[in-house]
Amino acid sequence: MRLRLTPREDSFYDMFADSANNLVTAARLLVELISDGADREAIAEKMRACEHAGDECTHAIMHRLNETFITPFDREDIYRLASRIDDVMDEMEEAADLVVLYKIEQLPKEIVQQVEILERAAELTAEAMPRLRSMKELNEYWIEINRLENQGDQVYRRLLAQLFGGGYDALMVMKLKEVIDRLEEAADAFEQVANTIETIAVKES
Amino acid sequence: MRLRLTPREDSFYDMFADSANNLVTAARLLVELISDGADREAIAEKMRACEHAGDECTHAIMHRLNETFITPFDREDIYRLASRIDDVMDEMEEAADLVVLYKIEQLPKEIVQQVEILERAAELTAEAMPRLRSMKELNEYWIEINRLENQGDQVYRRLLAQLFGGGYDALMVMKLKEVIDRLEEAADAFEQVANTIETIAVKES
Amino acid sequence: MRLRLTPREDSFYDMFADSANNLVTAARLLVELISDGADREAIAEKMRACEHAGDECTHAIMHRLNETFITPFDREDIYRLASRIDDVMDEMEEAADLVVLYKIEQLPKEIVQQVEILERAAELTAEAMPRLRSMKELNEYWIEINRLENQGDQVYRRLLAQLFGGGYDALMVMKLKEVIDRLEEAADAFEQVANTIETIAVKES
Numbered sequence: 311m312r313l314r315l316t317p318r319e320d321s322f323y324d325m326f327a328d329s330a331n332n333l334v335t336a337a338r339l340l341v342e343l344i345s346d347g348a349d350r351e352a353i354a355e356k357m358r359a360c361e362h363a364g365d366e367c368t369h370a371i372m373h374r375l376n377e378t379f380i381t382p383f384d385r386e387d388i389y390r391l392a393s394r395i396d397d398v399m400d401e402m403e404e405a406a407d408l409v410v411l412y413k414i415e416q417l418p419k420e421i422v423q424q425v426e427i428l429e430r431a432a433e434l435t436a437e438a439m440p441r442l443r444s445m446k447e448l449n450e451y452w453i454e455i456n457r458l459e460n461q462g463d464q465v466y467r468r469l470l471a472q473l474f475g476g477g478y479d480a481l482m483v484m485k486l487k488e489v490i491d492r493l494e495e496a497a498d499a500f501e502q503v504a505n506t507i508e509t510i511a512v513k514e515s
Numbered sequence: 516m517r518l519r520l521t522p523r524e525d526s527f528y529d530m531f532a533d534s535a536n537n538l539v540t541a542a543r544l545l546v547e548l549i550s551d552g553a554d555r556e557a558i559a560e561k562m563r564a565c566e567h568a569g570d571e572c573t574h575a576i577m578h579r580l581n582e583t584f585i586t587p588f589d590r591e592d593i594y595r596l597a598s599r600i601d602d603v604m605d606e607m608e609e610a611a612d613l614v615v616l617y618k619i620e621q622l623p624k625e626i627v628q629q630v631e632i633l634e635r636a637a638e639l640t641a642e643a644m645p646r647l648r649s650m651k652e653l654n655e656y657w658i659e660i661n662r663l664e665n666q667g668d669q670v671y672r673r674l675l676a677q678l679f680g681g682g683y684d685a686l687m688v689m690k691l692k693e694v695i696d697r698l699e700e701a702a703d704a705f706e707q708v709a710n711t712i713e714t715i716a717v718k719e720s
Numbered sequence: 721m722r723l724r725l726t727p728r729e730d731s732f733y734d735m736f737a738d739s740a741n742n743l744v745t746a747a748r749l750l751v752e753l754i755s756d757g758a759d760r761e762a763i764a765e766k767m768r769a770c771e772h773a774g775d776e777c778t779h780a781i782m783h784r785l786n787e788t789f790i791t792p793f794d795r796e797d798i799y800r801l802a803s804r805i806d807d808v809m810d811e812m813e814e815a816a817d818l819v820v821l822y823k824i825e826q827l828p829k830e831i832v833q834q835v836e837i838l839e840r841a842a843e844l845t846a847e848a849m850p851r852l853r854s855m856k857e858l859n860e861y862w863i864e865i866n867r868l869e870n871q872g873d874q875v876y877r878r879l880l881a882q883l884f885g886g887g888y889d890a891l892m893v894m895k896l897k898e899v900i901d902r903l904e905e906a907a908d909a910f911e912q913v914a915n916t917i918e919t920i921a922v923k924e925s
Contacts, residue, residue: 577918577922580922581922590922590923591919591922591923594918594919594922598915612877613877613880616877616880616881617880617881617884684890685890686884686886686890686893689884689890689893689894689897690884693880
């Protein structure tokens with residue numbers, strides 16, 4: 311058995327990896343949700359379970375934080391990173407819930423692009439987490455998340471133009487806008503996660 | 516006369532208590548505002564006075580911060596906590612103002628649940644402030660605020676489903692949505708106050 | 721040639737000044753955009769160029785931050801200030817883009833007041849940047865930005881009352897509201913810049 315000097319530190323990296331993997335699961339549920347013929351109520355239910363799992367990851371991180379003396383990086387940054395990951399999950403869960411709540415039958419085709427961007431952002435975030443240990447090779451992650459966020463912004467604006475283009479009645483515009491707004495906020499929230507990691511790296515540099 | 520080692524420190528706790536008590540006053544004005552037969556213009560006016568009182572609390576804290584050398588916890592956290600309390604007040608004041616501004620006659624019945632959650636959150640926040648001194652027994656406060664925020668989220672979503680359910684014309688949906696959005700943001704802002712206190716406690720632990 | 725002890729520090733001040741001057745350019749483009757007979761597509765295009773220039777300022781600051789050992793104030797505050805300035809630009813650029821995207825012919829007259837407040841806030845912010853060196857005479861800047869933000873809030877609420885007053889159809893209300901919401905958020909974002917500078921000054925005091 312090999313002794314490790316800071317056994318506690320490692321668990322934070324593992325917990326953040328769990329948290330980020332949970333975002334991948336949620337993003338894939340969104341992809342399912344918007345597919346033709348999907349059982350949306352069932353998927354929204356799975357999404358809620360996914361959000362609960364996320365809450366438990368967050369609480370586990372906070373609990374560990376309270377009982378750990380030496381942390382791998384600033385306590386408040388651990389706290390902030392956990393909160394930002396939680397924000398992403400909240401936006402994705404709310405988007406799924408609103409689709410069911412508003413009984414929206416037909417979603418605009420282009421929404422699939424928004425959701426695929428979230429799926430890619432989730433995968434990139436999950437892949438970046440293990441690199442927190444070394445604080446190396448995080449640059450390409452930030453750059454790619456920023457690129458995705460810009461791309462998502464373009465898709466979002468095209469969707470808005472389409473919504474307001476005259477094909478929908480006012481109430482349906484409002485309902486659909488709520489959903490695509492949440493998806494856009496999820497993309498922004500992924501950028502906030504990346505920004506938080508950038509701040510941590512700036513401090514450690 | 517008993518000498519106190521850190522006379523200055525205490526005043527921050529008192530000022531935060533004042534600030535939080537002011538939120539209780541504002542939440543109770545919201546309860547009044549949505550009651551049948553309320554004089555809404557008069558109540559919105561009282562709410563504006565309450566917001567001004569809040570601004571003065573905030574400025575008093577900032578002023579004291581600038582002239583105090585040793586603070587009970589990090590300067591920037593004092594600053595942040597004061598700002599977060601201010602955010603709650605702003606959302607509540609805006610909700611009241613919009614009801615009057617949009618000349619909304621009939622509010623949905625369930626809005627009373629949203630407002631009662633804010634009243635409870637304000638009371639909990641005011642009760643937690645004196646416990647900042649010892650940083651003890653704050654756990655139940657966070658847990659309860661989080662529970663309230665989740666409950667508020669459920670009420671909010673039911674209100675949305677009702678709004679979009681077909682009983683209102685599009686313009687009224689927009690007006691009512693603005694109001695319940697502000698109330699929901701006030702609930703979120705209470706959670707942000709609790710999160711800020713949690714961050715402070717994490718640092719001090 | 722005079723030797724300077726901390727040559728690197730100065731460049732941050734210059735870069736923040738560039739960043740803030742860029743906001744002045746953007747605010748003036750907004751003034752142009754809402755003028756009668758403006759070539760809106762051309763102006764929205766210039767706005768995009770302005771936003772790109774802003775992104776380059778931000779990246780230059782981040783890059784310098786990574787290669788500088790001693791910074792004039794906390795690394796994370798430099799990071800935060802750059803991000804907040806970036807937020808203002810994003811809101812202004814989005815407002816301009818939405819006017820074109822939604823093909824809005826007629827804007828409400830009062831929107832000029834909102835935009836003039838942004839122009840004044842941008843000028844004040846640009847004038848405050850050189851005073852970061854001494855951290856002196858920043859008080860009047862905060863006070864004035866706060867006053868402007870309050871004034872903007874009044875204008876915003878009057879615009880809302882007008883929008884919902886019955887003269888527009890529901891879809892046009894939504895489109896116009898998106899635009900004035902972005903302008904209001906730009907005003908709030910200017911206040912966030914001022915708050916960030918206040919936090920820095922609090923720390924340094």
